Amino acid sequence: MTTDENLAAVVSTSQGDYRVIVGRGVIDEIGPEMSAAGLSGRAFLIADVAMFPTAVHRAHEALERGGFATNVMTLEMNERAKNMDTVLQVYEWLSTHRAERADTVVAMGGGVAGDLVGFVAATWLRGVPVVQVPTSLAAMVDASIGGKVAVNLPVGKNLVGAFHQPKLVLQDVAHLDTLPQREMAGGFAEAIKHGLILDPDLLDTFEKNADEMQSLESDLAVRTIRRSVQIKAEVVSADEFERGDTRVLLNYGHTIGHAIEAVSGYGEYLHGEAVAIGMMAAAGIARRLGMIDQELVDRQRSVLLRYSLPVTVNGVTADALIEATKSDKKSRGGAIRWVLLEGPGRAATRRDVPEELVRDAVEEVIEE
Amino acid sequence: MTTDENLAAVVSTSQGDYRVIVGRGVIDEIGPEMSAAGLSGRAFLIADVAMFPTAVHRAHEALERGGFATNVMTLEMNERAKNMDTVLQVYEWLSTHRAERADTVVAMGGGVAGDLVGFVAATWLRGVPVVQVPTSLAAMVDASIGGKVAVNLPVGKNLVGAFHQPKLVLQDVAHLDTLPQREMAGGFAEAIKHGLILDPDLLDTFEKNADEMQSLESDLAVRTIRRSVQIKAEVVSADEFERGDTRVLLNYGHTIGHAIEAVSGYGEYLHGEAVAIGMMAAAGIARRLGMIDQELVDRQRSVLLRYSLPVTVNGVTADALIEATKSDKKSRGGAIRWVLLEGPGRAATRRDVPEELVRDAVEEVIEE
Numbered sequence: 001m002t003t004d005e006n007l008a009a010v011v012s013t014s015q016g017d018y019r020v021i022v023g024r025g026v027i028d029e030i031g032p033e034m035s036a037a038g039l040s041g042r043a044f045l046i047a048d049v050a051m052f053p054t055a056v057h058r059a060h061e062a063l064e065r066g067g068f069a070t071n072v073m074t075l076e077m078n079e080r081a082k083n084m085d086t087v088l089q090v091y092e093w094l095s096t097h098r099a100e101r102a103d104t105v106v107a108m109g110g111g112v113a114g115d116l117v118g119f120v121a122a123t124w125l126r127g128v129p130v131v132q133v134p135t136s137l138a139a140m141v142d143a144s145i146g147g148k149v150a151v152n153l154p155v156g157k158n159l160v161g162a163f164h165q166p167k168l169v170l171q172d173v174a175h176l177d178t179l180p181q182r183e184m185a186g187g188f189a190e191a192i193k194h195g196l197i198l199d200p201d202l203l204d205t206f207e208k209n210a211d212e213m214q215s216l217e218s219d220l221a222v223r224t225i226r227r228s229v230q231i232k233a234e235v236v237s238a239d240e241f242e243r244g245d246t247r248v249l250l251n252y253g254h255t256i257g258h259a260i261e262a263v264s265g266y267g268e269y270l271h272g273e274a275v276a277i278g279m280m281a282a283a284g285i286a287r288r289l290g291m292i293d294q295e296l297v298d299r300q301r302s303v304l305l306r307y308s309l310p311v312t313v314n315g316v317t318a319d320a321l322i323e324a325t326k327s328d329k330k331s332r333g334g335a336i337r338w339v340l341l342e343g344p345g346r347a348a349t350r351r352d353v354p355e356e357l358v359r360d361a362v363e364e365v366i367e368e
Numbered sequence: 369m370t371t372d373e374n375l376a377a378v379v380s381t382s383q384g385d386y387r388v389i390v391g392r393g394v395i396d397e398i399g400p401e402m403s404a405a406g407l408s409g410r411a412f413l414i415a416d417v418a419m420f421p422t423a424v425h426r427a428h429e430a431l432e433r434g435g436f437a438t439n440v441m442t443l444e445m446n447e448r449a450k451n452m453d454t455v456l457q458v459y460e461w462l463s464t465h466r467a468e469r470a471d472t473v474v475a476m477g478g479g480v481a482g483d484l485v486g487f488v489a490a491t492w493l494r495g496v497p498v499v500q501v502p503t504s505l506a507a508m509v510d511a512s513i514g515g516k517v518a519v520n521l522p523v524g525k526n527l528v529g530a531f532h533q534p535k536l537v538l539q540d541v542a543h544l545d546t547l548p549q550r551e552m553a554g555g556f557a558e559a560i561k562h563g564l565i566l567d568p569d570l571l572d573t574f575e576k577n578a579d580e581m582q583s584l585e586s587d588l589a590v591r592t593i594r595r596s597v598q599i600k601a602e603v604v605s606a607d608e609f610e611r612g613d614t615r616v617l618l619n620y621g622h623t624i625g626h627a628i629e630a631v632s633g634y635g636e637y638l639h640g641e642a643v644a645i646g647m648m649a650a651a652g653i654a655r656r657l658g659m660i661d662q663e664l665v666d667r668q669r670s671v672l673l674r675y676s677l678p679v680t681v682n683g684v685t686a687d688a689l690i691e692a693t694k695s696d697k698k699s700r701g702g703a704i705r706w707v708l709l710e711g712p713g714r715a716a717t718r719r720d721v722p723e724e725l726v727r728d729a730v731e732e733v734i735e736e
Contacts, residue, residue, distance in 0.1 A: 014382055088452060088521075095523045098694075123491070126518060126529040150494060153456075155463045161494040162530065326466075 002029045008171075008226040009233030011145060013240050015165040020145055020233060022226045027059050027133065027172040031066010034104065037168045039129055041102040043068040046090060046117045048077040048109030051135055055175060059108060059133065068104070071097050077112040079267050082152050084160070090120045104129045104167070110136035110183070111143040111271060115158070118149030122164030132166040135175035137187020138272050141194065141228040142250070144169050146236035157258060163241055173225065176216050181308070184214070186272025188307040189253075191228040193279065196300060197252045198231050200345030203303070210306040249347045252339040253279030256362065259324035263316045276309040277365055284361030285353060286340040296344060314367040318359050321366075325358075370397045376539075376594040377601030379513060381608050383533040388513055388601060390594045395427050395501065395540040399434010402472065405536045407497055409470040411436040414458060414485045416445040416477025419503055423543060427476060427501065436472070439465050445480040447635050450520050452528070458488045472497045472535070478504035478551070479511040479639065483526070486517030490532030500534040503543035505555020506640050509562065509596040510618070512537050514604035525626060531609055541593065544584050549676070552582070554640025556675040557621075559596040561647065564668060565620045566599055568713030571671070578674040617715045620707040621647030624730065627692035631684045644677035645733055652729030653721060654708040664712060682735040686727050689734075693726075 006023035021033060034043075043063045047056045052074045063070040073093050075086065099105075105128055107117030114132050121130035134144035150161025176184065188206070195203030205213075205224055212218045232250070239247035257278030260269055269277070283297045301311050325336055335351045342348050374391035389401060402411075411431045415424045420442045431438040441461050443454065467473075473496055475485030482500050489498035502512035518529025544552065556574070563571030573581075573592055580586045600618070607615035625646030628637055637645070651665045669679050693704055703719045710716050 084452065084456060091521055091528060092523070095521065095527065123528050123530055125527065126516065126531055148494065153459055153463065155460070159463065159493065160459060160491045162491055163494055 002026050002033065008229040009145075011165070011233045012237040013147065013165045015147070016167070018165065018167055018169065020169040020171065020229050022140070022171040022173065022222065022229055024173045024222070026170055027055075027174070028062050030059065030062045030106075030131070030133070030170055031068060033168055033170060034063075034066060034068065034131060037131075039104045039131070039167055041068075041100065041104060043070040043104050043106050044094060044097065044099050045070055045072045045106045045108060046113070046120070047072065047074050048113045048135065049074040050077070051108055051175070055135065056108070059106070063106070075113075077109045077116065079112060079152065079157075079261070079271075082112045082116050084151060084153070086116060087120055087151055090117070091124060094120070094124055099124065099128065101125050101128055104131060106131045106133060108133040108135060109139075110134065111139040114139050114144050115148075115150050115161070118147075118164055118166070119151050119161055122149055122162035127164060129167045130164065132169045134169070134171055136179055137176055137184050137225070138190050139187075140171045140225060141187060142190040142232060144171070145229060145232045146247075147240070157262060165240075171225070171229070173216060173222055182273075183270060185308045186270040188213075189272035189276040189279075189304065189309050191224070192303055192307065193250075193252055193275065194228045194231045195345065196279070196341060197249045197339070197347035198235070198345060199227075202227055202231070203344055207299075207303050207306070210303075214307070245349060248337065248349055249339055252341075252347055253277075253282055255325050255336060255338060256281040256321060256365075259321040260313050260316065262324045263320045264313070268315075269310070269313070273310050276304045277311060277313045279304070280311045281361050281365045282338065282340055284364050285338060285358060286342075288357050288361060289340070289350070289353065291348075292341050292343060296341060299344070300341075312365050312367045316366065318362045318366060321362050322355065322359060370394050370401065376597040377513075379533070379601045380605040381515065381533045383515070384535070386534055386536055388537040388539065388597050390508070390539045390541065390590065390597055392541045392590070394538055395423075395542070396430050398427065398430045398474075398499070398501070398538055399436060401536055401538060402431075402434060402436065402499060405499075407472045407499070407535055409436075409468065409472060411438040411472050411474055412462060412465065412467050413438055413440045413474045413476060414481070414488070415440065415442050416481045416503065417442040418445070419476055419543070423503065424476070427474070431474070443481075445477045445484065447480060447520065447525075447629070447639075450480045450484050452519060452521070454484060455488055455519055458485070459492060462488070462492055467492065467496065469493050469496055472499060474499045474501060476501040476503060477507075478502065479507040482507050482512050483516075483518050483529070486515075486532055486534070487519050487529055490517055490530035495532065497535045498532065500537045502537070502539055504547055505544055505552055505593070506558050507555075508539045508593060509555060510558040510600060512539070513597060513600045514615075515608070525630060533608075539593070539597070541584060541590055550641075551638060553676045554638040556581070557640035557644040557647075557672065557677050559592070560671055560675065561618075561620055561643065562596050562599045563713065564647070564709060565617050565707070565715035566603070566713060567595075570595055570599070571712055575667075575671050575674070578671075582675070613717060616705065616717055617707055620709075620715055621645075621650055623693050623704060623706060624649040624689060624733075627689040628681050628684065630692045631688045632681070637678070637681070641678050644672045645679060645681045647672070648679045649729050649733045650706065650708055652732050653706060653726060654710075656725050656729060657708070657718070657721065659716075660709050660711060664709060667712070668709075680733050680735045684734065686730045686734060689730050690723065690727060
């Protein structure tokens, strides 16, 4: 096992507790970490082809060294491929190798890999253990923790999925060295979101250390990822199935964000970019409702811009975005549940937001 | 709610407790029963087209009368249709109607309906509530209870699925009035199995009252269904995820049974028929291992024959059946976990069964 220094959080769920490890080079410890998590049998490493060959080989070797006979599959992992056809392809591969309930699926890649491979693990033989090895910043601070897995349907994103908690989340910061700058920014959007909704100190850290944060050599960056991971872990432990009022807060910026992704076509905006714009729209709504003042809106815009994130969208209409929000799966009884800021590091949900007010706020984030 | 007289069992699971109601005409109470189970929102009734129009209309009316605005979809439900294409068709329909997390899916039909619609409910929006309304005897006494849901892949049966507990199981014995005799027999196979592995008194009841049991007007038949339901409910409550040594006992006869279904092509033998033959093969294995004597083998054969069940298979080879058992998902580390009788109403699992001994027992149930 890795030293406790790298242990960012322990997530408590109905499916058991699991460790989230964050550090440089921790992939080499995947074998002992999996054994410590009670896993044995074979490993089925399913990786984003973008991590091939170097990172995939290193993970493969670490698994074998740790005593896990390993089969490897690499796949194109992007929003367009995050569908049932790809899922069927992975089932086919698992079937060929007779993957069993005692074996472990290892998901290596960004958010798409975690979602898709996690969904396969949730449903193969009614559920097999999964280890998440997120390799993008967005997946590290957000998607890899909490067991939400899903794939897209032609009619909408993440409509099919499950809650399937991993047995271990292993985050090797070295994997970020090759991450394109734009994807790093997308990850910062989710991490900054954690500060905005739940942790004013984390928000301060992002504001005051933008340059240092974006250099991954910095210990501050690694510590800040760990802090962001902790927030996510606490939220998930408190509200595993998103039935309460806590986990839903993580959807800040996501109602309009999802609409932007759907209307502009998946892939045009990265998820984190769409969320950044969505957070700006949500801030506009909160300001119009008198929940926050213009200063916090400006402060949010400023920190997002410091991390090279978009704060406006182009090529879409307010009508199309608003229509798209109506099929968002967080709606209940037809009323959209908005996550809105009440102050720096504080958020709440509201259902009673007039559509005209939403329209005004949405128009404000659309480029002329 | 129905009277407590109709309450067969309460199943305790990590996803909450739920009632299993067994009685004649209880479908009319589905609305109050669903409300009592904490359900609200809309209902999406997905029924085997074989139940259309009379039974479907009656269920639809009962739902509406109970305050559940209801959409209805009917589908051909058979092993060949129990696949991902059909699942996608149901997702599409749910999407058209914007089915939400607060809504309830009602699965009405035999085992295929429960498995397929249950899997849709397990995965739509990461899981929505499902109510099981089994209309075949096999589904009543077995598949509708316990949350195991699945669909087939071209390479194997039930390879993709989930554990998704229902919120309510409502079994209207009147639905059996139109069930073909062959399917009734298939259901008796599962019910007799409960007696063989866990309840010598239930086995006696089946032996001594074969004629009366097969007339559904008899109160004894309804009480015996309730007893069989109770056994299943106790097993599920004790071992929800089939991790212990209890729930796996329900797979008695299923290793060879699944192999028969796979090798002969799904649909050639009903599931219960294949299980009956599989139980005869398993009894032959147990006898060869000295676990039981020939008398119990003959007693099992006799009771199965009394309920018009097959005890031998034709058109398949022992080699093909044994090969097919090796891809059975209950295997672990390659070794098949056999469920074998130790006596009337007592079963155990064994992993150390020599293949040659299995072959002898399998050959004994193959017709020349």
